[in-house]
Amino acid sequence: MDPHLLSTFVTVVAEGSFSAAADRLGYTQPAVSQQIAALEADLGVPLLTRRPVRPTRAGERLLEHAGPLLLRLRAARADVARLSAQPRALTVAAGPLALTADTAAALAGVTTLRIAGAATAVALVASGEADLALADGPAAPSDPLNLPDTGPLTTVGVREEELVVVLPEGHPLAGRPGLRLDDLADALWVDAPEVMPLDRLRAVARLDGLRPGIRYEGHDPAVAARLAAAGHGLTLLPASAAPCGVRVPLVAPRIVHRVELVHAALPPGPAAEVVRALTS
Amino acid sequence: MDPHLLSTFVTVVAEGSFSAAADRLGYTQPAVSQQIAALEADLGVPLLTRRPVRPTRAGERLLEHAGPLLLRLRAARADVARLSAQPRALTVAAGPLALTADTAAALAGVTTLRIAGAATAVALVASGEADLALADGPAAPSDPLNLPDTGPLTTVGVREEELVVVLPEGHPLAGRPGLRLDDLADALWVDAPEVMPLDRLRAVARLDGLRPGIRYEGHDPAVAARLAAAGHGLTLLPASAAPCGVRVPLVAPRIVHRVELVHAALPPGPAAEVVRALTS
DNA sequence: GTGTTCGTATAAGGGATGCTGATGTCGTGG
DNA sequence: CCACGACATCAGCATCCCTTATACGAACAC
CATH class of the missing domain: 3.40.190.10 (Periplasmic binding protein-like II)
Structure with a gap:
């Protein structure tokens, strides 16, 4: 099960069409046809109905896995890349209710702030598109938020x-x-x-x-x-x-409404400073 | 990042040698050399020191992701296969402290019982090698165990x-x-x-x-x-x-010591019966 | 220091894979 | 009934990846 094929499969389902997916991915239509056929041959079951193009039950199952899998792949790549990356723009993904006045005050040096739900915010950090996430959501007092598991990330309660x-x-x-x-x-x-x-x-x-x-x-x-x-x-x-x-x-x-700070292992730098400011 | 390469990388680290990994995987040694070289070229950093063969820091990061990734791939395949699979042997993976007398009594029709830690038991269910897991471990009262996230599995507290x-x-x-x-x-x-x-x-x-x-x-x-x-x-x-x-x-x-039953979506059959017996 | 050995890297060749372009087939709408 | 849109199939070709053969380099013995 090549991730490449998986990604094509996801695109086909999202677009609802082989040809549209091919356009989007920069392939020709037969290439997409063959990729889907290869996946179906590998798994031994049809994954899509054609005309209209819709996932079968097996396809729906596969879809549930494909997203997290592809995210985890990006996360792995990002995690390795972080080791040799130069400190660049500092991006923070925050939940819509995460930014109180004092939390905002702690974000010194942040270049970009992006509002996203908890799962998306964590995904952004995992895939390296954001350096820090302030995930928020309801939880029992002093219980952690139930964040998706996307790899070795550090989570600390903020508020x-x-x-x-x-x-x-x-x-x-x-x-x-x-x-x-x-x-x-x-x-x-x-x-x-x-x-x-x-x-x-x-x-x-x-x-x-x-x-x-x-x-x-x-x-x-x-x-x-x-x-x-x-x-x-x-x-x-x-x-x-x-x-x-x-x-x-x-x-x-x-x-209670809980806010958690999520980040990967960080080298000393502005990102680590923001973490210190937020957790002190 | 081909999972194939990832799997080879994991094997090389486990064996501590290119040649031994090649033997184990049924490749020749140059194939393994080229696969690792391809991974390193793709990620842009050395992943292994040679002589002795050990993961670099980047390699260690990748290793942390590789296991869950490969597990998730097997889980996806197993999840799709389950839809068209014939009911066969019924395998239960149980934690070492999960089997009290009444729990054991509920395991009617079980073919194989395997003792494994919570994470392993869940992995066995995810990858389709077991049908049910009885994961156990310490937890705060009425809090769920903190099981690894390996996909769409159902978890219910048992005891x-x-x-x-x-x-x-x-x-x-x-x-x-x-x-x-x-x-x-x-x-x-x-x-x-x-x-x-x-x-x-x-x-x-x-x-x-x-x-x-x-x-x-x-x-x-x-x-x-x-x-x-x-x-x-x-x-x-x-x-x-x-x-x-x-x-x-x-x-x-x-x-408290908590036991949870973990299983994928199950068709009616002996496995579902055991689930009913355990949760009633 | 030199030679031997073990283990990884490199080179060349061949088979399989996978993409493109052309064409076939089927369902839909006019 | 025909035309059109969309996916499947086919042939050809480039690329990739594995194998065999060989080179290179470090560790160790003497």
Whole structure:
């Protein structure tokens, strides 16, 4: 199973077409046909239906592996390259809720800041496209975030902050001193996958429900808060990131908003300085 | 970076010799030389010192990635193969402390039982060599074990059991009703990496210390207990696995011995039956 | 210092692999 | 029914990679 073939397979599925994938990869169409045929011959099962081009069940299984595999390959290459690389631009990938005032203050010397979800941020560090990641997400107090395993990276907790439920004014629960998530599982929630993904919340809180309401595809927590304040659904945010609406602390289950710093082994330099500043 | 080359690289490091690796892989020596040269040319750095053959720092980095990568490749292949595979022998990989009487009773129809550490057991399931894994290890109560991420596997908790410190009779602490691990960090411990690895204990308990004493390379918990009872060092075992010695419950930090069942998506069959029996 | 030996690197040749361009085949839409 | 779009197949050719043969270099013995 050549990674080259795997990458072609991923592209074909993404494009939904052999010819389009060939264009994108700089091959001719027969080359892509033959690569897919080689993969299917190797594994002994069809991976794609043709016309329309869609993954079979076996193809879906393979897809689940292909992404992490190709990422890990890039990570290996990046890890080796880091040893002999000259210090260059300093890129930080941060979660949308990771940048409080004092965290931002610690980012001296950073050239580029990129906002990305926890998994993407870690992937950027692993593949060498970013030097540091500030991954954020919900977690039980003092529990680590459940970050994908992409190789030998160092992870340190940076901060944990109380979470609040953001409600519109006049909501029946707005007067409560604290709220339990179980009581809100049937309510409508703002579905903001780039700010506070509902599926991660479900996993951490160990509950089903949290019906998705309006979907917000950006990564500005203030917008999510405003949507919640306007009654489009509830949302859960760290206290400092909810500028409006009625904010009621979450009391059960005990979940906090956690920020972790992820980086590879770093030579002394500006990146290491930022790590020191963030962890002190 | 061809996985083929990666695999050759791993073999060369393991054998400590190009020629020996060539023999093992069924190549000639120049083929191995050329493969390593190709890898080094691709990555732009020497990966091995020659005479003696040892990984350079870049090579060590690559090695850290190569194992998981090759495992993941096997896992992908196995995952696809599972879809069209006929039900065959049913193999279970179990941790050394996973098999209590009732757990063993649930293994109806199992053909082969293999004892392996948690990481190895999971790797066996991922690569399709085993159908089920019963991984075991220390963990905070109701926290999952920290198993390596090898792809889309299902994990369910099976059991949690109290841990006891095994002491020789007459030990100054033998009369205590309960023990704190911090107070024992400076004591000598039985180093039984296949039964209860000290490094995992350190990670879970978040402490250094636990000085390794006698090393036991087998995986029989009774032997570890006997070594402890004979005064060769302390050891920590689930209450049911310590047949001798003075057994004092561990009261802090709160750590239990946890067993988790790991398996891929299973078609109905004997394997699924065992899963049902173990999780009910 | 010199010779022997062991182990890796290099060179040349041949077979397999994999890409391109041309053409075939099948399903869809006019 | 025909034309068109899209994937499969085929032939040809360049490249890659493995094998055999040989060169090179370090370690060791004397």
